[in-house]
Amino acid sequence: MQDALAPTAIPKPRDTFDRLTFLGWNGGLLATVAGLAASFLLFGYFVIYWRNADMDFMVIYSALAMNDGKPQHFLDHTAYLTILTIKSWFRLLRDLGLLDAWTLPRIPHATDATAFDAAMTQAVRAGRVLAFLIATGCVLIFAGLSRLILRDWRVAMLATLALALSGGVAVHLRILRSELVAAMPVIFALMILIAAGRRATPARPLLMALAGFLCVLGLENKVQAILQIGILPVVLLPFGSAAGASVGFWRNTRAAWLLTALAAIAALAAIWATWPLLATGFDRPLLDAANFKPLLLNRYGIYQAGLLALVAAAMIAYAVLWRVSVAETIASIAAVAAGAAVGLFVLDVDYNASNVIAVVNPLEKMLTFADANTSSAAGGASPLAVVWLLLDGLLSVLARDTFVLHSSPRPTVFLTWLIVPGVVVAWRRGERPAALQATVLMLAALAIETLEVRRGLKSEYFIFTDPLIILSAAILLDCLRDLRFHRLAYPIAATLFALHIAVGQAEPVKYAFKRTGPQSICEWSGYYMPLLPLPWCSTSR
Numbered sequence: 001m002q003d004a005l006a007p008t009a010i011p012k013p014r015d016t017f018d019r020l021t022f023l024g025w026n027g028g029l030l031a032t033v034a035g036l037a038a039s040f041l042l043f044g045y046f047v048i049y050w051r052n053a054d055m056d057f058m059v060i061y062s063a064l065a066m067n068d069g070k071p072q073h074f075l076d077h078t079a080y081l082t083i084l085t086i087k088s089w090f091r092l093l094r095d096l097g098l099l100d101a102w103t104l105p106r107i108p109h110a111t112d113a114t115a116f117d118a119a120m121t122q123a124v125r126a127g128r129v130l131a132f133l134i135a136t137g138c139v140l141i142f143a144g145l146s147r148l149i150l151r152d153w154r155v156a157m158l159a160t161l162a163l164a165l166s167g168g169v170a171v172h173l174r175i176l177r178s179e180l181v182a183a184m185p186v187i188f189a190l191m192i193l194i195a196a197g198r199r200a201t202p203a204r205p206l207l208m209a210l211a212g213f214l215c216v217l218g219l220e221n222k223v224q225a226i227l228q229i230g231i232l233p234v235v236l237l238p239f240g241s242a243a244g245a246s247v248g249f250w251r252n253t254r255a256a257w258l259l260t261a262l263a264a265i266a267a268l269a270a271i272w273a274t275w276p277l278l279a280t281g282f283d284r285p286l287l288d289a290a291n292f293k294p295l296l297l298n299r300y301g302i303y304q305a306g307l308l309a310l311v312a313a314a315m316i317a318y319a320v321l322w323r324v325s326v327a328e329t330i331a332s333i334a335a336v337a338a339g340a341a342v343g344l345f346v347l348d349v350d351y352n353a354s355n356v357i358a359v360v361n362p363l364e365k366m367l368t369f370a371d372a373n374t375s376s377a378a379g380g381a382s383p384l385a386v387v388w389l390l391l392d393g394l395l396s397v398l399a400r401d402t403f404v405l406h407s408s409p410r411p412t413v414f415l416t417w418l419i420v421p422g423v424v425v426a427w428r429r430g431e432r433p434a435a436l437q438a439t440v441l442m443l444a445a446l447a448i449e450t451l452e453v454r455r456g457l458k459s460e461y462f463i464f465t466d467p468l469i470i471l472s473a474a475i476l477l478d479c480l481r482d483l484r485f486h487r488l489a490y491p492i493a494a495t496l497f498a499l500h501i502a503v504g505q506a507e508p509v510k511y512a513f514k515r516t517g518p519q520s521i522c523e524w525s526g527y528y529m530p531l532l533p534l535p536w537c538s539t540s541r
Contacts, residue, residue, distance in 0.1 A: 013485035017154040020493055028157045029143060032164045033136055036173060040132045043508035044174025049117070049124040050518040051511055052175040055079070057521065059176045060127050061529040063087040066350065067103040074528060075354045076369070079178035081221040084350060086176065089130045090123070099126050104531060113535040127176050135173040138184045139164045142467065145191035149198070149471075150478045158493075159474035165500035166470070167410040168463030170508055179463050182222030185214040186229060187467045193236055197244045197322065205263060208332040209339035216343025220355070223362035227451055228464060230307060231444045233314030238436045240322030250328035260327045263334035270341035277344050280353055281360025290357060292364040300361060311336065369455070393450040400449075400457065409507040410462055411500040412469045416442070418492075419469070422476040434479040441472035459507055 023031055050057070055074070062074040063086035072083055093099035101107055101119040108115035142163050146156035163169060172180035189211035196207045215232070218225040250256045280286065282300050296302040312333055319329040347356055358365040399405040403413045419442055426435040445465035452461050483489055522537035 013487070014490070016484040016486075016489040016493055017152065017158075017481070019490055020497075021154040021157045025153055025157060029140065029160070032139065032143075032161060036132070036136055036139065036164055036169075039170070039505060039508065040128075040174055043505070043512040044132070045125060045128055047174075047512050049121040050521060051514065053518065053521045054524075055178065056124055056127060056176045057525070058528045059083050059086060059178075060123055061104075061532055063090055063127075064102070064104045064107065064123070065531065067091060068105060070104075072350065072352050072355070073530075075352070075358070077178040077182075077222045077224075078355045078358050079221060080347070080350075080352075080355050080359075081181050081217065082176060082178050085134075085181075086127055086130060087350075090126065093126055099123070101126075107532060110533040110535040110537075116535055128174055131176050131180075132173055135169055135180060138180065139169065141188060142184075142191075145188060145195065146471075146474065148195040149191060150474055152478055152481060155474050155478045155481075158477070159470050161497075162412070162415065162470045162473070162500065163467060165497075165504045166412055166462065166466040167408070167459055167504050167507065168461075168466040170409070170504045171459050172463060174508060177460050178222040179224070179460050182218045182225040183228065183463045183467070185218040186225055186232065189214040189218075190232060190235065191471075193232075194239045197236070197240045197318075199241075199243050200245060200247045200324075202247055202249045205259075205328065205331045205335040209335035209342075212336040212339030213343040216340045216359075217346065219362060220343070220346060220359050223358055223365045224452070224461070224464065226362040226366075227448045230310075231447060233311050235440050235444045237314065237318055237321065238433065238440055240318060241433075245323035246325040246328045250325045250331075252325065252327065256325070256327040256331075260331040260334070263331040263338070267334040267337040267341070270338045274341045274344045277347060277356055278360060280356045283353075283357070286353055286357050287361065287364070290354065291368060292357065292361060293367065295363050295367070300364070303363060304360070389454070390450060393453040394446070396453045397446060397449045397457070409459055409503055410466075411496075411503040412462070412466045414496055414499050414503075415469055415473045418496075419473050419476060422473070422480065426476055426479055429480070431479045434475050438472040438476045441468045441475070445469050445472075 021028055058074040058076075059079055059082055062072050062079075062083045065071075065073055066083070066087045067090060072080070074083065090099060090102040094102040099122060101123040107119045107123070110116055139160060143156065143160040146159050147153055150156045150159070168180075168183075171177065192207055192214075193211050196204050215225070215229050219229065284300075287300065292300075294300050315329060315333055315336070318324065319326075324332075344359070347359065396406070400408055400410075401413055401416050419438060423435045423438050423442075426432070426438070445468040448465050448468075449457055449461075452464065455461070477483070518534070518536050521534065525532075525534055525537060
């Protein structure tokens with residue numbers, strides 16, 4: 001009788017985080033890499049060599065030509081670091097006896113189609129292996145930086161999985177594009193600066209220098225990275241903390257001011273050393289020969305100076321908001337300048353003036369590939385036309401975010417459906433810093449995509465904003481950890497996981513089973529590969 005009247009035990013809710021990360025941190029990373037490798041082998045490595053010719057052929061041709069002593073040929077994006085890396089990768093494989101087709105003369109003539117196919121298959125597959133290694137490395141670096149930013153390692157693991165299964169990584173895992181090596185260094189710079197703002201250290205200006213260096217590296221590989229760099233100073237403003245106030249060393253000590261002076265001298269020396277590159281970048285005859293048009297007031301350098309002023313102003317505003325000392329602020333500004341200048345020196349590794357003018361004038365370079373409406377608006381059309389273009393781009397991005405009005409192979413769209421109500425919940429619970437941080441990351445992604453939509457917002461461009469969306473979701477999840485016990489948490493998480501796999505792998509599967517031939521490559525092969533005739537193009541025979 002007493003047993004019958006005893007209160008029944010209420011079962012403890014199961015922790016969704018534990019259920020999703022049951023392999024632990026190391027096991028989860030190993031499983032992630034194994035999954036990426038399986039996807040690469042199934043829908044990448046063994047796909048016929050000409051299937052992803054744009055840009056596989058373009059950058060591989062440049063690498064083969066440069067190994068033959070010729071200059072870089074593909075300069076559109078500029079893909080500078082991608083091509084340099086492939087060039088060095090081919091040399092390494094040659095030295096190891098693993099690659100014969102490492103230079104143009106080693107590719108048989110198109111008249112021997114069988115030998116040509118074998119050599120190009122070898123070269124393209126070697127390039128694809130490099131693409132896999134770079135993409136996997138980026139995912140692992142993202143994972144390590146996520147642990148520095150997020151309190152719960154399980155949330156960092158989920159964020160890493162979201163990136164690994166995103167549409168952006170799915171595309172760049174298996175083809176040689178320039179966007180991944182452009183976007184991820186800027187994302188890493190953002191994450192490093194977020195971590196630096198969470199906890200102050202005496203060496204924080206060195207992290208600022210590293211961030212400046214990474215941003216310039218990204219810009220050197222694809223000029224579209226300027227969109228990420230432009231929003232970075234504003235995005236970082238809400239990411240300070242009380243623990244991020246300057247440590248005692250930087251508070252008006254003689255040693256602090258001495259280091260500040262040394263940092264300023266180093267910055268001036270680095271800028272002076274890069275002056276020849278900057279002079280080349282603003283050389284008017286070179287710019288005219290490249291068909292560049294000044295963006296503002298028929299003068300070059302105006303928005304570049306404005307961006308530098310924005311960076312300095314944002315750093316000063318951050319210092320005021322989060323109690324960073326004057327000495328550390330000045331040292332940090334100098335460190336960013338020095339890091340960016342050192343990044344410019346990378347252009348001297350294999351110097352090409354076309355790369356220099358593109359990196360120094362990124363928006364002008366972008367406009368050479370923009371559609372007619374965008375070019376006319378940038379060239380002095382009425383302000384109403386500019387506003388209309390931006391509004392049209394914004395509406396197009398919002399339609400894509402619904403997935404219903406405009407579907408795309410992008411699973412991070414489904415995260416946005418949870419981020420918006422998550423911001424509201426976090427704000428009402430008093431987690432306002434996290435709500436604000438998630439909001440600015442989402443607004444930054446929206447702003448970048450509004451501009452990128454003028455180029456069609458192709459799946460290759462997802463890598464510029466997917467990490468921002470994932471970080472936004474992770475920050476919210478990290479502060480709303482009690483939601484992991486909600487009865488709907490696991491079903492929603494499992495559904496998101498399945499959608500990431502199904503939607504994110506859609507493009508790779510589509511290309512792997514595509515049945516069209518390579519004839520369309522002939523439309524541009526003569527321009528991008530003048531010394532490499534193709535067997536299936538009539539002019540090659």
